[in-house]
Amino acid sequence: MRKYGVQPRQLPVLNVFEGEAWKAKVIPFGLWVIGANGRLDVLVGDKKKIIVGGERGEEVPTWRIASNDGRSALKGLTRESWIEALQ
Numbered sequence: 001m002r003k004y005g006v007q008p009r010q011l012p013v014l015n016v017f018e019g020e021a022w023k024a025k026v027i028p029f030g031l032w033v034i035g036a037n038g039r040l041d042v043l044v045g046d047k048k049k050i051i052v053g054g055e056r057g058e059e060v061p062t063w064r065i066a067s068n069d070g071r072s073a074l075k076g077l078t079r080e081s082w083i084e085a086l087q
Contacts, residue, residue, distance in 0.1 A: 001032065016086070024086055026051075041068075042085060049085045051077060 001008075014026040029039040029050075037053030047067070052074065054062040063077040065085055075081055 006031070044086055 011028040013028075015022060016024040016026065024042055024044045027041045027043065029041050031038050033039045033052065035052075039053070040051040042049040042051060042065075049065055049067055051063055051065045054064070064074040065077045065081050066072075066074040
């Protein structure tokens with residue numbers, strides 16, 4: 001990011017609620033990460049998931065999700081995989 005003059009800045013965190021109860025937190029991790037077009041961390045209780053943008057060079061990034069300890073098992077981010085991640 002230094003190479004392109006992008007200055008650090010605070011980004012908002014998304015808190016996900018189910019009714020009145022807190023369910024998850026989505027935290028921006030990085031705009032540029034190795035092998036992807038950005039990453040979000042998803043905290044659900046004591047579990048952590050990651051969401052990454054598609055590989056560099058994709059015209060329209062395809063978002064994928066995986067558990068933090070199973071990063072090689074990325075699957076497409078769909079409504080179903082999102083709901084599964086919140087369990």
